[in-house]
Amino acid sequence: MPLPSPPDLGLSPEQELLRATVREFARRDVAPRAKAIDAAQTFPTESWGQAAELGLLGATAPAEYGGAGLGLAELCIVGEELAAACLSTAATVLHQADMVVGRIARHGSAEQKERWLPGLIDGSVIGCLAMTEPEAGSDVMSMRTRAERSGGGWRLDGTKTFITNGPVADLALVYARTGGAEERRLGLFAVPTDAPGFARGRKFSKMGWRGSPTGELVLDGCEVGDEALLGGPDEGRAILLAGLDSERVLMAAESVGVAQGALEVALDYARERRQFGRPIGEFQLIGGKLADMYTETEAARALTWTALARVEAEASGSRELASAAKLMGGDVAMRVTTEAVQVLGGYGYIDEFPVERYMRDAKLMQIGGGTAEIQRFIIARGLLA
Numbered sequence: 001m002p003l004p005s006p007p008d009l010g011l012s013p014e015q016e017l018l019r020a021t022v023r024e025f026a027r028r029d030v031a032p033r034a035k036a037i038d039a040a041q042t043f044p045t046e047s048w049g050q051a052a053e054l055g056l057l058g059a060t061a062p063a064e065y066g067g068a069g070l071g072l073a074e075l076c077i078v079g080e081e082l083a084a085a086c087l088s089t090a091a092t093v094l095h096q097a098d099m100v101v102g103r104i105a106r107h108g109s110a111e112q113k114e115r116w117l118p119g120l121i122d123g124s125v126i127g128c129l130a131m132t133e134p135e136a137g138s139d140v141m142s143m144r145t146r147a148e149r150s151g152g153g154w155r156l157d158g159t160k161t162f163i164t165n166g167p168v169a170d171l172a173l174v175y176a177r178t179g180g181a182e183e184r185r186l187g188l189f190a191v192p193t194d195a196p197g198f199a200r201g202r203k204f205s206k207m208g209w210r211g212s213p214t215g216e217l218v219l220d221g222c223e224v225g226d227e228a229l230l231g232g233p234d235e236g237r238a239i240l241l242a243g244l245d246s247e248r249v250l251m252a253a254e255s256v257g258v259a260q261g262a263l264e265v266a267l268d269y270a271r272e273r274r275q276f277g278r279p280i281g282e283f284q285l286i287g288g289k290l291a292d293m294y295t296e297t298e299a300a301r302a303l304t305w306t307a308l309a310r311v312e313a314e315a316s317g318s319r320e321l322a323s324a325a326k327l328m329g330g331d332v333a334m335r336v337t338t339e340a341v342q343v344l345g346g347y348g349y350i351d352e353f354p355v356e357r358y359m360r361d362a363k364l365m366q367i368g369g370g371t372a373e374i375q376r377f378i379i380a381r382g383l384l385a
């Protein structure tokens, strides 16, 4: 049985069609593969190819490079629908579409766009974006990876960690210091992963997001030409900051999706499962949980779309609102998926139902893309300014 209609988000007919198309893809193709890619911790190869065919990898890229020319709202729709089936697949697709394609489309030169966008959009090139380092996580500006002038290009040295798609990427967008240790100068470099001096480090075994490979990248005298630099040698910091709001709104949308997916499983189960001669949904304690899960999911969705509108309009306060949406989305995803496991009882704890996977996947939404604590810090700083 369908849920009550979601609130009117003011979607255009084209956006409604996109939602229906991605929902069908997610439920028909992505969901049945989710358990296997989670168990094997493998990249979602089949869904990746289909996502490329549907135009999702290049959703926001300009049409002249093979993109669909859509906006952040459409990418939120894609993220929410995919995450309701499999958060790993949603993360893999959005990482490419926003963090890699989006950055090159917004900040790359015509030559860089021509070189990289067609392959990234048709899925033949897998990209990753590397900020985090073993000693620089929340405090990302303390990164140590250096880029120094070498001949006609640059020489990169350093280690990046926790990089989504790192173990499988063909192209890494790497942030590196272009100034001295005390300077806050960063450059962003498009580094082919077969460049001399580039190596992959460990691939991590994870609690959740297991169908989204995560690993280390090692740059040891990695030589790239001038053509690898996106923007100028000092523009990396501005590029990094410019991408944060949209990334947070997208993570909020994915969080809403995983909460929605868990709620739907819990509702179906509460209707069917009988104890003490009645469907468990008729027990007030279970009904109350379902009501809270629904309420929190809708509240997180509403805040996500409010933040999205603010970010798209580049209006004042968009930074705090994007952080608020990510914070609430992550916390709601964690609570709703945990409650879904509780509603299913012992069946929630085994992998015959997807809710234990949803719960493991949801935890990352409070950590990745800036932790919940860092979001609170950003919101408070903005309010107090």
Ligand SMILES: Cc1cc2nc3c(=O)[nH]c(=O)nc-3n(C[C@H](O)[C@H](O)[C@H](O)COP(=O)(O)OP(=O)(O)OC[C@H]3O[C@@H](n4cnc5c(N)ncnc54)[C@H](O)[C@@H]3O)c2cc1C
Residues within 6 Å of the ligand: 128, 129, 130, 131, 132, 136, 137, 138, 139, 161, 162, 163, 164, 165, 206, 209, 214, 364, 367, 368, 369, 370, 371, 372, 373, 374, 377
């Ligand atoms: C599966 C996965 C995928 C990822 N993908 C990518 C990727 O593609 N690219 C990339 O660059 N990075 C990626 N990351 C890294 C992610 O962004 C970082 O893990 C995150 O920003 C936190 O950094 P950290 O892990 O070093 O934790 P730390 O910064 O060491 O934080 C540890 C704890 O201290 C708290 N803390 C830190 N500073 C403060 C403070 N000022 N006030 C209060 N509390 C504080 C944190 O909230 C946290 O609870 C990924 C991580 C994971 C796990």
